[in-house]
Amino acid sequence: MSHAPESVDPVQLGAYFALIEVTSLLRHAIEQQLREDGSISFVQFQILARLDRWSPDGSRGMTDLADSIVFSRSGLTYQAGLLEKAGLVTRTPTPGDERATTVTITDAGRALLAKVFPGHTEVVTRMLFDPLPRADAQTLAALLTPVRDHMRATPPRSAAPRRRKKSP
Amino acid sequence: MSHAPESVDPVQLGAYFALIEVTSLLRHAIEQQLREDGSISFVQFQILARLDRWSPDGSRGMTDLADSIVFSRSGLTYQAGLLEKAGLVTRTPTPGDERATTVTITDAGRALLAKVFPGHTEVVTRMLFDPLPRADAQTLAALLTPVRDHMRATPPRSAAPRRRKKSP
DNA sequence: GTCCCTTGTTTCGAATTCGAAGCATCGCTA
DNA sequence: TAGCGATGCTTCGAATTCGAAACAAGGGAC
Numbered sequence: 001m002s003h004a005p006e007s008v009d010p011v012q013l014g015a016y017f018a019l020i021e022v023t024s025l026l027r028h029a030i031e032q033q034l035r036e037d038g039s040i041s042f043v044q045f046q047i048l049a050r051l052d053r054w055s056p057d058g059s060r061g062m063t064d065l066a067d068s069i070v071f072s073r074s075g076l077t078y079q080a081g082l083l084e085k086a087g088l089v090t091r092t093p094t095p096g097d098e099r100a101t102t103v104t105i106t107d108a109g110r111a112l113l114a115k116v117f118p119g120h121t122e123v124v125t126r127m128l129f130d131p132l133p134r135a136d137a138q139t140l141a142a143l144l145t146p147v148r149d150h151m152r153a154t155p156p157r158s159a160a161p162r163r164r165k166k167s168p
Numbered sequence: 169m170s171h172a173p174e175s176v177d178p179v180q181l182g183a184y185f186a187l188i189e190v191t192s193l194l195r196h197a198i199e200q201q202l203r204e205d206g207s208i209s210f211v212q213f214q215i216l217a218r219l220d221r222w223s224p225d226g227s228r229g230m231t232d233l234a235d236s237i238v239f240s241r242s243g244l245t246y247q248a249g250l251l252e253k254a255g256l257v258t259r260t261p262t263p264g265d266e267r268a269t270t271v272t273i274t275d276a277g278r279a280l281l282a283k284v285f286p287g288h289t290e291v292v293t294r295m296l297f298d299p300l301p302r303a304d305a306q307t308l309a310a311l312l313t314p315v316r317d318h319m320r321a322t323p324p325r326s327a328a329p330r331r332r333k334k335s336p
Numbered sequence: 337g338t339c340c341c342t343t344g345t346t347t348c349g350a351a352t353t354c355g356a357a358g359c360a361t362c363g364c365t366a
Numbered sequence: 367t368a369g370c371g372a373t374g375c376t377t378c379g380a381a382t383t384c385g386a387a388a389c390a391a392g393g394g395a396c
């Protein structure tokens with residue numbers, strides 16, 4: 001299936017493995033902190049944060065929300081159910097489209113997020129930003145942001161078009 | 169719970185989110201490719217690769233192996249069971265320590281890894297290294313490798329601190 | 337040699353994740 | 367306006383993950 005070389009540039013390989021490991025370690029650390037502070041999971045934190053800080057009116061459609069955190073739709077249905085049961089978000093039919101559901105963060109959701117955020121920030125700072133000075137973080141962002149955009153624009157490979165495509 | 173500031177430097181935050189998203193997207197892409205090429209999961213690929221390329225004699229103890237890929241021990245027990253059943257690794261008692269188990273990659277394991285590696289490389293190259301030129305990958309590695317080592321040396325902050333030997 | 341804390345691994349149960357299939361609605365086209 | 371593929375979400379079943387508890391062997395103190 002491929003013409004790609006068996007051997008990879010060790011330098012690049014180093015970057016790849018560091019990427020995977022750093023993210024795993026960071027995520028584990030964050031999960032533990034979140035469990036202590038607010039009894040929510042990392043995905044739930046992502047959902048609340050996405051709604052509170054990067055969404056108009058604190059609400060989004062399900063599909064959009066799922067894509068924005070790189071998560072499956074069915075998985076989001078499950079998590080949104082949990083969050084709704086806990087009173088942290090609401091799900092309402094989207095006006096103008098009976099199919100669509102709008103997820104909105106509640107005041108309780110914002111409160112929990114605010115309670116949990118300092119610990120999260122502290123962990124990220126201690127694990128990632130402390131050994132990575134500001135100038136370096138800037139470099140990292142400058143490197144990774146274009147890569148992220150490239151990946152978002154390049155779906156995994158169309159064996160079967162799985163992820164939703166954008167408007168042509 | 170913390171004195172950490174509520175607001176984070178947007179530049180750093182950008183690096184953090186890009187890190188999480190890039191890794192998620194990359195991992196999904198790799199998983200799909202692995203599924204097509206060799207019917208193994210990402211963790212299984214990690215295990216085989218770790219044994220084949222970064223372990224003496226292609227073998228390691230369970231704990232060491234689990235830690236090296238940032239994976240739970242019980243999870244590794246499960247995966248090692250699957251791999252053993254598939255004939256890709258063997259589990260033998262470690263000579264000199266009856267408790268310990270040594271995991272060793274088999275010829276079939278190496279063969280499968282060799283078969284799967286090109287596709288893996290191709291995906292990583294296309295998704296990560298293509299938009300990230302070699303010089304940049306070098307920068308990325310230079311940034312992340314120390315961070316990774318820092319994280320490895322700084323466990324998640326043990327919630328239940330292990331009992332120490334003796335009080336001085 | 338014996339006690340007892342450590343270390344290495346597995347078992348167990350609960351929770352979470354994903355893909356595929358199922359439904360219902362939308363909206364374009366004739 | 368009827369037909370029909372596209373779109374948005376949920377349900378379902380299967381697989382995988384983790385932490386805690388259980389088990390078993392090692393090894394130091396006495």
